[in-house]
Amino acid sequence: MKIYDVEGFPNPARVRIALAEKGATDWVEFVPVDVMNGEHRSAEFKAKNPDAVVPCLELEDGSYIAQCNAITEYIDAEFDGPSLTGKTAKDRARIAMMNLRAENGLLNAVSAYFHHATPGLGPDLETDQCAEWGHKQKHVAARTMAYLDAVLADTAYLAGDEFSVADITAFAGLAFADFAKVEIPATLENLQAWRAKVAARPSIAA
Known part of the structure; x- marks a missing residue:
């Protein structure tokens, strides 16, 4: 298997974890x-992943799986070890729910702020910016952090007593928040x- 990615970027980090x-x-x-020079937007890469983003998984049969949640779902099913996506129907549903809340409310919100309301990756890559949208998403990230804090008052991890993909996503989201200078309140x-x-x-x- 091959994974096309950029080490240190938040979504590739989720897959590596x-x-x-x-x-x-x-x-x-x-x-x-080479994202900084636009390789992800090249015709060659888009033939692998038309989303033009990393990570992208190439299987031994030459097929490709994109979208971070799909890749981690495959990894969890393909390899032995503790389940990251849940074993029972209830566990799987709860983990999926919390993973999406962490992804949409934190990781993607921070990403929107970074790419729209800051210089981001530079003018060659940051096209069609909307600063107003970016600042609104910064507030979404702050609300999500407070929500996750409340959840963690009652559980060891975001979806219950076991570590899961929801925790991986939220952890990557907070790391991105640090990078984007989005405050994580000490309170x-x-x-x-x-x-x-x-x-x-x-x-x-x-």
């Missing part, structure tokens, strides 16, 4: 994509404690 949690990192060849003590706990996991600490 999932692979590490499953002990499957050595099964994958990582192929760097959100549950979120801060959860973040420190997750950061110490071998899949991330390494």
Whole structure:
């Protein structure tokens, strides 16, 4: 298997963490994509992933899987190890729900702020910016952080007692918030404690 990505970018990080949690990192060849010079928008790359984003997974049969949630779903089903997407119907539904809340309300919201309301990746890549939209999404991210803090008052992890893809997504979202200079209030003590706990996991600490 090959994964086309950029090391350190938030969505590629989600996939790399999932692979590490499953002990499957050595099964994958990582192929760097030169996003800063627009390689992801080239005809060659868009033939692999018409979304023109990373990460993108290439399977041994030559087929491709894009979209981060789809890739992590495949990884979780394909490799042994603790389930990241849930075993029972209820667990799977709850994890999917919390993962989407973390993705839409935090990671994607921070991304919208970064790409629309700041210089982002520079004028060659940041086209069709809408600063008003970006600033609104910054407020969405702040509300989501407060919501996640409230959830973590009652559970060890975002979807219950077990670490899941929802935690991976939220952790990547907070890392992106740091990079984009979106404040993570120190008053959100549950979120801060959860973040420190997750950061110490071998899949991330390494």
